[in-house]
Amino acid sequence: MAKIGVEQSLSDITAALQEKGYDVVQLNNENDAKGCDCCVITGQDSNVMGISNAVTAGSVIQASGLSADEVCQQIESKMNH
Structure with a gap:
């Protein structure tokens, strides 16, 4: 299953x-994003953690306004593409 980094x-x-079976890692700093297939961020502190600076080869999803x-x-x- 994919490894997903999620802001605290x-x-x-x-x-x-986690309920869907994903391996979830809490993002406390940019090093936590390494090796993640996808990262979910709030978007409030856009790029403060450096995640969008190609720390991860996976997708970065901004969760603001989304359920x-x-x-x-x-x-x-x-993940299916």
Whole structure:
């Protein structure tokens, strides 16, 4: 299953992804994003953690305005391509 990095404040998304069987890693700094297939961020502190600077080869999803289900759908869509 894919390894997904999730910002600490997005606990509802973390729970939803874990329920679906994803390996979820909490993003505390940019090194946590290394090796992740996808990262979910709030978008509030855009690029403060350096995630969008190609630290991860995977997708970066901004969760602002999205429900946990919508984020899961985006991840599933990106993982299937």
